[in-house]
Amino acid sequence: MxxxxxxxxxxxxxxxxxxxxxxxxxxxxxxxxxxxxxxxxxxxxxxxxxxxxxxxxxxxxxxxxxxxxxxxxxxxxxxxxxxxxxxxxxxxxxxxxxxxxxxxxxxxxxxxxxxxxxxxxxxxxxxxxxxxxxxxxxxxxxxxxxxxxxxxxxGALVHYASEHQKMATIGNELSLIIDPGARTFDWLVARGMRLVQKQSYSFNRGISDVLRLLAAEITKEIGSPYRDYDAIDLALRTGKHPVIFQKPHDMKRLLPLAETVAEQAVSTMKEWIEAPHSLQNIILVGGGAFLFRKVVKAAFPKHRIHEVKEPMFxxxxxxxxxxxxxxxxxxxxxxxxxxxxxxxxxx
The missing domain is CATH 3.30.420.40 (ATPase, nucleotide binding domain)
Incomplete structure (x- = not known):
């Protein structure tokens, strides 16, 4: 059945x-x-x-x-x-x-x-x-x-192992899965498929923090309250400027601010990981993967950072x-x- x-x-x-x-x-x-x-x-x-x-x-x-x-x-x-x-x-x-x-x-x-x-x-x-x-x-x-x-x-670890035909071998490997979402920044260290609890955690430092920070900066620049978080999110993902007061608003100078949120999250995560040199798989997933990619690569310069198709799913x-x-x-x-x-x- x-x-x-x-x-x-x-x-x-x-x-x-x-x-x-x-x-x-x-x-x-x-x-x-x-x-x-x-x-x-x-x-x-x-x-x-x-x-x-x-x-x-x-x-x-x-x-x-x-x-x-x-x-x-x-x-x-x-x-x-x-x-x-x-x-x-x-x-x-x-x-x-x-x-x-x-x-x-x-x-x-x-x-x-x-x-x-x-x-x-x-x-x-x-x-x-x-x-x-x-x-x-x-x-x-x-x-x-x-x-x-x-x-x-x-879930992302299982998907990664299946997608890369590693279900038979990953049981002997130490993996780090990084999952930046809208609200939380989650990470998980696993030996095989088993969670290493003392090195895994999450806290509230996600994409929503980035959007609020950039909205506050845009508010200062235009002199009027701005809270169109969807427009900011789309601009970050596509590289196209949001239209404000009928004109494209250049956000390039604000991108370093967005990266500070990712840097804070990744820096905190690294404090929890006892032996980064032993990590055999570092997997970046989640709806915020696009924004954290650069910072994660900088934090683990000697590792290959793995991603999956459609990281949101x-x-x-x-x-x-x-x-x-x-x-x-x-x-x-x-x-x-x-x-x-x-x-x-x-x-």
Whole structure:
């Protein structure tokens, strides 16, 4: 019997999820981690202008989520930039929005992620919250039989090992996975697939800090409050200037400021790593990989820095692979790495 396994990674910037999985053929999708609340399940626009969103009932409210949610939301977009975000109705709305878009009614095993620093304290409660019946609106529901919460960078390690055909050899290697996200800067040291807990951590120093810093500088330059973080993010990723007051605004002189945030994060991380010379794999993933690439290379000049295709989806693809391995073991097909990826070595 083939079990249905799916993975979701609810990040502070984007919610990533698996839409199709057939072995290593894993297809993913994403939408902004914005949940727009309303008192009913009617979308915020006429039916004739229907966009790609769903209305998820949570408690007494409905939350509109999906790829086009930015067209629905007002100008104030609250981000769940705190350690209790997994316990908020917005988190559950984003999670259930992803379940809705998977087009399945039952999931035998759902794999979700947590920042490294929160894994020990939030793992059990998040797994419990994920299991059971999830109302996704419109009279539909998705049931989850079992859930597993893992450290977000662990997913990236599994994905990297699979993509580079290293599953058979990585068990003897020491790896560092660096995952700069919207809110947190996560890193994980692993021996094989096992987390080395005392050298792995995360803290709040992500892309959102960069965007706020640059927005403050632009505000000084133009003499008017500027908070278009999406425009700044797009400019950083594409190299195209944001248009402000109908004119392209040159951001090149602000790039060194952006790098200071990355330098602070990487410098702090290096203090935790006991033997950098022993690292055999350094893997950079996450939505912020593009901004941290230069700083990471400077911090480890004698190492090759590995990246993966579509780094934003690295974690969720690895969650899916790990979940498939775990599920196969549950129905009698043994796999050597199945539980190791879910555990740390405690040393």
């Amino acid at each position: 083939e079990l249905t396994v799916r993975a979701v990674d609810v990040g502070s910037g984007n919610t990533k999820f698996v839409t199709h999985a057939d072995g290593t053929d894993i297809r993913c999708a994403s939408f902004p981690s914005i949940a727009y609340p309303s008192g009913n399940d009617s979308p915020s626009w006429p039916a004739s202008e229907r966009k790609k969103t769903v209305c998820i009932p949570i408690g007494q409210l409905f939350y509109e989520v999906g790829p086009d949610v930015s067209l629905a939301a007002d100008t104030f977009r609250a981000k769940q930039l705190h350690d209790e975000y997994t316990e908020t109705p917005e988190y559950m709305a984003l999670l259930r929005g992803a379940l809705s878009m998977m087009k399945v009614s039952h999931i035998d095993l759902l794999v979700v992620g947590l920042p490294v620093a929160l894994l020990a304290v939030k793992k059990a409660s998040l797994e419990k919250a994920m299991m059971g019946r999830h109302d996704i609106g419109g009279g539909k529901a998705v049931t989850v039989g079992k859930a597993l919460a893992v450290a977000q960078p662990q 690295a974690n969720v693809r690895g969650f899916q692979l790990a979940g498939q391995n775990y599920a196969r073991s549950a129905i009698g097909a043994p796999t050597r790495e199945r539980v190791q990826v879910m555990q740390g070595d405690g040393r």
